[in-house]
Amino acid sequence: MRIKISFPLVCLVGLMLSCQLLQAQYAHFVKQGVVAFEKRVNMYAKIKSRVGSNSFMEQAFEQYRRNNPQFKTFKYRLAFDGDRTRFWPLDDQATPSAGFFGNDPSVDLGNTIVADLLAGQRISQKSVYEQTYLVTDSIRRIQWRITNETREIAGYQCRRANAVVLDSVYVVAFYTDQIPVSGGPESFAGLPGMILGVALPYENTTYFATSVEDRPVTAQELEVPKRGKAVNYGQLRAELEASLKNWGDYAQAILKAMLL
Template sequence: MKIRTFQLSICLFALVLCAQLVQAQYARFVESGVIEFEKRVNMYAKIKDRVGKSSFMEQAFEQYQRANPQFKAFKYNLAFNGTKTRFWPQDSQAASSGGFFGSDPSIDMGNIIATDLLAQQGTSQKSIYEETYLITDSLRQIQWRFTNESREIAGYECRRANAIVLDSIYVVAFYTDQIPVSGGPESFSGLPGMILGVALPYEHVTYFATKVDDRPVSAKELAAPTKGKAVNYGELGEQLKASLKNWGDYAQSILKAMLL
């Protein structure tokens, strides 16, 4: 009797193992589609970084807290195929709402960013106040550090990686190899799979996928932006430093947002 029970257990184990192997063999990888992202900005934390010791700013912050929620959300789409991605806002989401602090361009600029992963080049349309820039440059080479941490995002198992960009911005990213495209929201890329989550803890900003629509994408959905003053990131940085030279510490947050 014990022998028959043992044999039955072996058979059941073999069946489960075969089922897992078959499932792994036929696991479906998503090669094109559109991902919906929610960008969330912790406005209270971001404004508090700006307030300093100014009594006027403290009063403005208190008024903002009474009239506005802590987090501000923005919706973006990311279209992708095997070699290209395009990131853009879902609608004309006005970052100017929210009074004095709502007009801060570092909160959200409604960026449109197209990347050619084969050519390792990106084209970005970014606006600051009355000026729109069209930035064409090579993709940022990010030195990612992999971890053992993982989490599920939009139904996909994602692995965590960390990095430092622009010398001081700490980045936490979660990517999935079930979407074998080395892209992500904004200008984040370079991981062995699609980035579905990004957190910038010290900038008080997160981007997380809420939905993945697995479907073919059109050439229009992947088209690079064409509007704006043509520059590369080096030229953009020099122009902004000259324009904002009298803005003090506040200029740094705008520079980081434009160059990120």
């Protein structure tokens, strides 16, 4: 049986297809701007994993829970211009907390990280207690596995990717190809678009974009940090392992935070 299609219907279908092609052709891709990130750490879960059967730690944990919220929040910015990115903390970045776990360096180190994505190099300013390091090394190569799962973050459609870094840290990332810059928060990069969300489930930590400013960035927003003891990644690891060798299991939490 032959189906007759009216001329107006053919025109309507053609018009819809033309609109879709035009929309794809003129899709706006953001190549410069600043992303606002919120880092959230589930302090109750993080501390609970360290308590074990230590009665002193249990008492400290209960006191912390009575006086502090479950989540500790930090504010960061990520400026990007083509193949250059800079990730840094805001000055007033953390929700106030006190007590035994108030200034745990494994929770947040306030890193500043500048990356040249084209050259595959990065400079990271990291501080633990009184020592500040200026780490120059190559950008970490992460073996991402891209999935079909999507979600919207800060108004952008993002696709999920999974990976494991440092041999044991499971990472869930969400990136958007509407920002064609292969960067992201902290040291997470290497996807075909800007990473706007990162979850570290077993570290009880997330980074999610809250807004994206589509605008030219300033030289100050891409400024390379200069203060700190100059080391590379291998030297940093060796120095930390030597200085923390008598700290027991807690040393591993600090080491992991510094190397992420």
